[in-house]
Amino acid sequence: xxxxxxxxxxxxxxxxxxxxxxxxxxxxxxxxxxxxxxxxxxxxxxxxxxxxxxxxxxxxxxxxxxxxxxxxxxxxxxxxxxxxxxxxxxxxxxxxxxxxxxxxxxxxxxxxxxxxxxxxxxxxxxxxxxxxxxxxxxxxxxxxxxxxxxxxxxxxxxxxxxxxxxxxxxxxxxxxxxxxxxxxxxxxxxxxxxxxxxxxxxxxxxxxxxxxxxxxxxxxxxxxxxxxxxxxxxxxxxxxxxxxxxxxxxxxxxxxxxxxxxxxxxxxxxxxxxxxxxxxxxxxxxxxxxxxxxxxxxxxxxxxxxxxxxxxxxxxxxxxxxxxxxxxxxxxxxxxxxxxxxxxxxxxxxxxxxxxxxxxxxxxxxxxxxxxxxxxxxxxxxxxxxxxxxxxxxxxxxxxxxxxxxxxxxxx
Numbered sequence: 001x002x003x004x005x006x007x008x009x010x011x012x013x014x015x016x017x018x019x020x021x022x023x024x025x026x027x028x029x030x031x032x033x034x035x036x037x038x039x040x041x042x043x044x045x046x047x048x049x050x051x052x053x054x055x056x057x058x059x060x061x062x063x064x065x066x067x068x069x070x071x072x073x074x075x076x077x078x079x080x081x082x083x084x085x086x087x088x089x090x091x092x093x094x095x096x097x098x099x100x101x102x103x104x105x106x107x108x109x110x111x112x113x114x115x116x117x118x119x120x121x122x123x124x125x126x127x128x129x130x131x132x133x134x135x136x137x138x139x140x141x142x143x144x145x146x147x148x149x150x151x152x153x154x155x156x157x158x159x160x161x162x163x164x165x166x167x168x169x170x171x172x173x174x175x176x177x178x179x180x181x182x183x184x185x186x187x188x189x190x191x192x193x194x195x196x197x198x199x200x201x202x203x204x205x206x207x208x209x210x211x212x213x214x215x216x217x218x219x220x221x222x223x224x225x226x227x228x229x230x231x232x233x234x235x236x237x238x239x240x241x242x243x244x245x246x247x248x249x250x251x252x253x254x255x256x257x258x259x260x261x262x263x264x265x266x267x268x269x270x271x272x273x274x275x276x277x278x279x280x281x282x283x284x285x286x287x288x289x290x291x292x293x294x295x296x297x298x299x300x301x302x303x304x305x306x307x308x309x310x311x312x313x314x315x316x317x318x319x320x321x322x323x324x325x326x327x328x329x330x331x332x333x334x335x336x337x338x339x340x341x342x343x344x345x346x347x348x349x350x351x352x353x354x355x356x357x358x359x360x361x362x363x364x365x366x367x368x369x370x371x372x373x374x375x376x377x378x379x380x381x382x383x384x385x386x387x388x389x390x391x392x393x394x395x396x397x398x399x400x401x402x403x404x405x406x407x408x409x410x411x412x
Contacts (some may be wrong), residue, residue: 019031019032020032023046023059023090023092023098024088024090026048026049026050026088027046027047027048027049027057027059027088027090027098027100028046028047028049029044029045029046029059029061029098030044030045030046030047031044033045035058035103038151038167038169038403038404039169039403039404039405040060040062040063040066040067040070040167040169040404041060041061041062041063041066041067042060042061042062043058043059043060043061044058044059044060044061045058045059045103046058046059046100048087048100056103057087057100057101057102057103058100058101058102058103058104059098059099059100059101060098060099060100060101061096061097061098062096062097062099063095063096063097064091064095064096064097065095066169067089067097067098067099068089068091068097069169070099070168070169070171071086071089071099073143073168073171073173074086074099074101074168076141076142076143076173077137077138077141077143077168080133080134080137080138081162082130082131082133082134082137082162082163082164082165083134083137083138083164083165084101084102084104084154084164084165084166085101085102085164086099086100086101087100087101087102088100101166102164104154104155104156104157104164104166105156105157106154106155106156106157106162107154107155108150108151108153108154108155109127109150109151109153109154109155109163109225110149110150110151110153110399110401112155113150113224113225113228113399114399117228117389117391117392118225118226118227118228118229118389118390118391118392119225119226119389120389121226121274121275121278121304121389123161124222124225124226124278125278125304125305126161127153127161127163127225128222128225128281128305129300129305130161130162130163131148131153131163131165131218131221132218132296132299132300132305133300134163134165135148135165135214135218135296136296136297136300138165138171139174139182139211139214139296140180142173142174142175142176142182143168143171143172143173143174144171144172144173144174144210144211144213144214145165145168145170145171145214145217146170146171146172146191146192146210146213146214146217147167147169147170147171147191147192147193147196147217147404148165148196148214148217148218148221149193149195149196149217149220149221149402150221150224150225150399151167151193151401151402152165152166152167153165153166153221154166169404170191170192170404172187172189172210174210174211182211184209185209185210186207186208186209187204187207187208187209187210188204188205188206188207188208189204189406189407190202190203190204190205190406190407191404191405191406191407192213192217192404192405193217193402193403193404193405194233194234194241194402194405195220195230195232195233195234195402196216196217196220196221197213197216197217197234197235197236198212198213198215198216198217198235198290199216199235199236199288199290200212200213200290201213201235201407202234202235202236202238202407204407208290209290211295211296212290212291212293212295213290214296215285215293215294215295215296215299216235216285216286216290216293218285218296218299219260219282219284219285219286219293219294220286222281222282222285223261223264223282223286224399226274226278226282226389227264227392227396228389228391228392228396228399229392229393229396229397229398229399230397230399231246231250231264231286231397232244232246232247232250232397233246233247233397234247235247235288246267246397249263249267250263250264250267251288253266253267254288259279259283260282260283260286260287261274261279261282261283261286262279265393267395268393268394268395268396269393270393273389273390275304277302277303277304278304280302280304281294281299281302281304281305284298284299284302285299
């Protein structure tokens with residue numbers, strides 16, 4: 001009513017104009033709808049009005065110089081279904097710019113783990129394969145991401161297994177050989193997110209090769225998907241991480257002959273609950289020595305993803321498991337018996353090579369035994385053998401959101 005109090009909860013037309021910004025006469029950025037924040041800027045909901053039908057997009061606002069460099073990386077890796085697509089780069093007055101990107105409505109992979117806990121292997125495997133394929137594509141275009149983490153993997157809408165790798169703010173170029181391989185070239189800048197940063201990044205001034213850095217971070221990510229907890233705060237005991245006992249214990253355990261997964265679970269007096277193939281997969285990626293770390297090509301041919309025999313990733317027998325007996329003719333190591341205190345994981349010997357379908361079924365059966373055993377022994381769930389990944393052990397690190405850092409005196 002005239003002269004009465006203003007209506008509550010409804011913004012005026014002037015306020016609405018302030019909440020939206022028109023960029024390049026094409027994009028309407030809704031400054032009242034924040035989709036996310038990070039070290040390289042804030043992401044807003046936006047509308048692309050250039051098409052016959054208005055499209056929803058993501059608008060990342062930040063430093064023009066930083067976003068211009070990220071746009072160049074995104075242009076270089078464009079065209080892969082699991083890599084976020086760049087729509088446009090627009091500079092605005094004041095040294096600021098916007099990156100307009102595909103929008104992903106399914107949330108972060110980080111939220112899937114914090115909300116749902118550790119994943120069954122068949123679920124984690126789907127994500128792991130898509131991420132490895134995205135990283136391998138980037139590397140084939142001469143780009144290393146250098147900030148692989150759960151927060152930088154977005155789930156695409158209704159397809160809860162489809163993902164997009166995002167945030168190329170720390171990405172760098174690597175030289176390629178004429179045959180498409182990666183030429184060795186040292187880098188000296190330590191960047192990334194502490195929990196996911198490879199050991200060599202903490203002494204980056206000595207020089208490191210970029211591709212193995214992504215493999216380490218990817219290994220931390222896959223381990224976290226399966227376990228529900230990050231392995232350590234950082235792969236360092238320098239500066240602010242001087243009291244990082246988990247990393248010290250990990251290094252000691254591996255030096256003493258334990259595999260990576262066994263060393264990580266051994267800190268909590270628990271056997272690693274992963275299937276032998278998943279354990280081997282993570283062990284290869286979490287090799288402290290970058291020269292011995294599994295490559296993305298090896299990952300994509302590993303039997304945990306393909307259910308086919310493959311060489312390249314090695315693993316020690318898991319803690320609490322009796323090493324397999326000597327092989328007899330016609331048997332592979334996967335056909336033999338692994339014994340635990342609670343159950344036997346047995347795959348029948350066969351004189352012939354299993355088909356891909358048979359191998360996949362056998363691998364799934366092994367995983368089901370693992371999860372039923374963990375459930376019956378007090379893991380998550382219980383209740384008549386319902387399949388559920390075991391809960392993180394008492395004392396394990398809690399998964400928390402982290403921004404990337406550039407290492408220096410302040411970062412350490």
